[in-house]
Amino acid sequence: MKSRLSYDDVAWAKSDEVEESWIEFILYEGIYEEIERFLAGNYHTRQRADFKLFRMGGFNATFLMTFTDTHTSGAILRFPIPGVAMFPEEKVRNEVSIMQFITEKTRDTMPIPIPAISRWGERAESPSKLGPFIIMDYIDHAGSMSAALETPGSQQERPELSPDISVTKLKYLYRELATIIFSQSTISANRIGSLKQTGRSEWEVAYRPLSLSMNEIVRIGTLPRSELPNTTYDKASLYFEALAELHISHLKYQRNDAIDSADDCQRKFVSRFLFRKIIRDPELRDKWLSPRHNNGPFPVWCDDFRPENVLIDKDERVVGVVDWEFTYTAPVEFSHAPPWWLLLEKPEYWDKGLDDWCTEYERRLPIFLEAMRDCEEDVFRTRNERLGESQRLSSRMRDSWESGDFWIMYAARNNFAFDAIYWKKIDQRFFGPTENAGDDNICDVWKERLDLLEPEEKEIMEKYVDLKLKETETRPLSWDPDQYTLEYIARMNQASDSDA
Template identity: 75%
Template sequence: MNSRLPFDDAAWEKSDEIEDSWLDFLFDEDIYNEIGVFLAEHACPRQWADFKFFRSGGFNASFLMTFTDSKTGGAVLRLPLPGVHMFPEEKVRNEASIMQFIMERTSQTMPIPVPMVSRWGERNESPSKLGPFIIMSYIDHARSMSDLLETPGRQPKERPELNPDINTIKLKALYRELANIVFSLSTLSANRIGSLKQTGRTAWEVAYRPLSMSMNEIVRLGTLPRSKLPTATYDRASLYFEALAELHIAHLKHQRNNAIDSADDCRRKFVARFLFRKLVRDRELRDKWMSHEHGPFPVWCDDFRPQNVMVDEADTVVGVVDWEFTYTAPVGFTHAPPWWLLLEKPEYWTKGLDDWCTQYERRLQIFLQAMMDCEEDAYRTRNERLEQSQRLSSRMRHSWASGDFWIMYAARNNFAFDAIYWNKIDRRFFGSNESDNNLCDAWKKRLHLLEPEEKETMDQFVDLKLSENQTRLLSWDPDQYTLDFMAKMEA
């Protein structure tokens, strides 16, 4: 069984083509100079000393300007990459807001060092109308936390992997730095699930849908029409989980290429998604894994990981970046221990899921010790005592031991869903069966659990998906700016 549902290869190629062309476009002399002038005018009356292309990350291109009064640091202009970000305006608005919210609301004793946003704007306000943008402070750093954790000698295009020879004492110290951020973020919450908007000098409300990384990726690489995405905020966790379950089904229905490889594979994937939705809809099943139905809903960042945590020469955290997919979410997301303890996701682990779990559990015990130390310091500072069962470390331990971790992971990761569901979720709720040793056939023993209309839907889509496999077409629904740039490329 494949460990993940492959990306739509036609959409992936087009996304990469647009990204590469746009990055070349940025280095047109006139465009490059206009960006520099725009940043210099923003910084007036400071005298700039250097201007350069800073980096192209997974979702953004950045330019850095430094100044003669170097003690005050530099300024970064960041632009979402067309063809990669499917919701650039929404992304910029949400990211600027959440950085301001975090800066205001984290405590003096446990701050999360985020860049200070000095300006953000829409496409028509940007130089050469390149796209929506954020101008923020530059955080001077020596390296990322990932550089300290990963295997030495890794090449830039290789997948990350935790250094297997890292000293336990050093690992705990680095995990402690990360645990401080995770813990501090967990203390921020709202009474709805969604993205934040500032409504007054110190007042905030959940005003927009929770724009997740998965939503972006299933439009970009899963060819889901944008109109199929949720648009609401949520006051109950079960409503949001049901929306995520529906997204899994819609994704499978709409991905044009690489979604299935046979009729049985199609049925197996539909059965998994219908049963996952059943876990949400059935009250008795839901009560086994979901808590805090009515909140509070902590702030959650889909893209928080060691690579986005900046450290100085002393390996102390000086900044945390890349907050675009951050929103308030069900508490189960926060109660699940971080997937990134090994740096690599389980669906990409070359030795398979079972080995990932073995290695992860070893590192998890070290991280939980670091989290407990973090909690002790925090509650001692506040002169508070907390029952063991109320601690975030205890809830993380329970999430892993119970398997709730995998429900949260499957809910958020569309392309990893199938292997996670059949290996880690199905038997917990629906019992073992004679197909346990052949997970590819396990779906056949679950058909009786489906509703009649679900079986009908599955049968309708099997023939459709098989016919789609006969041709390779691009079926894509990008944002208007990406469409405009595509037209410019073809002109």
């Protein structure tokens, strides 16, 4: 049985095909030169020195233009990549707003070095209608924080914390990261969602919280975009319930690679129904969601914040933080959980398994919490205030890990990791021990939980188990990208027909 919900390989291949074709398209000489002219036109009074495709990231293509003067070292033009960014216009709009919001709200307290935006626009305004775009200052840097934390010269495909890094260096680098997290946690709004500027220094939570997981379950989980949440939330419990429903919908709709047997399918439905029960049942919910936090305020949260997106200079000091897509105001419990990225690698991808990840994580967590406490002390010392234990983010993070709340937050946010987490880290805390709790037979625990399901949940499970087993190899791929990606696919097909 699958330890985690795999990606739909057919959808993933389709996403890769569109991405690779689009990259070839933009590198055609005519398009490339048009992009260069477009970016230069925003800096027409300056003498440019160089222009190049700077980076192909997880979601964006980034072009860099440098100049001969010293006003700024350069300018960045960034486009979401079709086939990868499934909500390009929404993603860009949200990212611009949150970058401006964070810059404004932290400027006089703990400023986060975010690139200054000179212009952004929709697809219709872009060269060759490539897509929505952001033009921003380039931040000169020596590397990323992730590279500083990895083994020097590492050629590993996925990042991993260097096992030989000294405690002194690790605490220093964690301290740099802790400052960003602490600053971000101090700004909040009265609803959960994405922000819109409504006036000078006036902001409103006007849009749904577009998350990284929402993008991915549409891209490689074949969930129709119509099944996604489309509202803001004034209570954390309502948002958590929406996330639980999203886990159930994802399992229903993903065609390929979601299950490998009837037992596997039932096990996955049972875990998702029980997770929803943990959120819906007031007695169970009170074990991890404090009523005083349910109504907010809701701090800023970035799904994709990690050391890779933190830029450092040659002295390993933070000079920039980039890639703020999928950032929104969220339940405070998200911020109270310690960062998953202390080891750089996610728990569900750890080569030696979840238990070993936890062992290694617990070795590093005290160092990070000590760095966070130093950050807190420095902040409140400058304000001439005494910091109570209940005010410390470091204390809340320690409590989240020790109680297991960390895993609820992680499972809620990460659809594809849910099955690697639920049975080992969440189930027994709320529903008690089982006979099949050992590593060898943990896949059978779900059979002991069937009596906890509601009759209608059992009916849904039976219906979808039969349906999914029958249709795994027969149902056509239901891939639901944005309109621009669909138009680009049609353009690709027309070109292929012409070549033939």
